[in-house]
Amino acid sequence: MKNIKKTALVTGANKGIGKAIAIKLSKQGIRVIGTSTSQYGVQAINAYLKKNGFGLILDLKDTNSISEKIEEIYKKKYSIDILINNAGAKLDKLLIQMKNKEWEDIIKINLTSIFYISKAVIRSMIKKKSGRIITISSIIGYTGNKGQINYSAAKSGLIGFHKTLALEVASKGITVNIIAPGLIKTEFIKDLNASQYKNYLSKIPMKRLGTVEEIADAVIFLSSHKASYITGQTLHINGGMYM
């Protein structure tokens, strides 16, 4: 039975956008393996997934641990049919104030880890001649943003990575796409002050933040059979903030 049901790996599934994606995938009957950096997060994932999957500790900063973690999943006889690279982090400073480590950590979490994790799952997808890779990037990867040089560089880097990987595996039944959210109501933006918030809102034609469900719905579409001819694309979801 284990091999019939599809399995999705969702990074950063304990909260925010990742949690909404994991819940919606699970409701589609897809088994979900969700990751968090903490035991507390893993417990949260186990609690909402109930029996339809499990949580796993994964710190994307520790790039060398990624292939081992994926190997652990394969050893348990689960295939990864859908990879959702959702986890992300930011550490905002102007270039002039940014420490080397602050640059490197954010590049590792948001960009380098995607190379390691994709490499770890791609062989098995090629063998199966099917697979979906969907990565949550950001509007900032397309527009840039003062004070987010590490984050915007990492998210921009994902564009070339995904277009290239899409080309490399297109004939193997694997699609590779990006979703680029604008401002979404999660803890990720909790440090915005009132005037920053007002300023952002003034730039959103729909005059509201997006919801985690609006991002998760797009992930469900791209991971479904209905999106089987879409690859190498970015789907922008931002209330008109960037077109």
Ligand SMILES: NC(=O)c1ccc[n+]([C@@H]2O[C@H](COP(=O)([O-])OP(=O)(O)OC[C@H]3O[C@@H](n4cnc5c(N)ncnc54)[C@H](OP(=O)(O)O)[C@@H]3O)[C@@H](O)[C@H]2O)c1
């Ligand atoms: N919210 C927005 O406005 C917005 C806009 C554009 C793009 N995004 C992107 O959307 C994605 C999800 O963000 P969110 O808004 O849902 O934020 P969130 O609620 O803060 O969640 C971030 C997730 O990333 C995980 N994470 C952070 N550092 C990690 C690391 N070193 N290794 C592994 N996992 C790590 C966290 O896991 P732990 O809690 O276990 O550490 C958490 O699950 C990110 O890629 C973000 O860049 C968000």
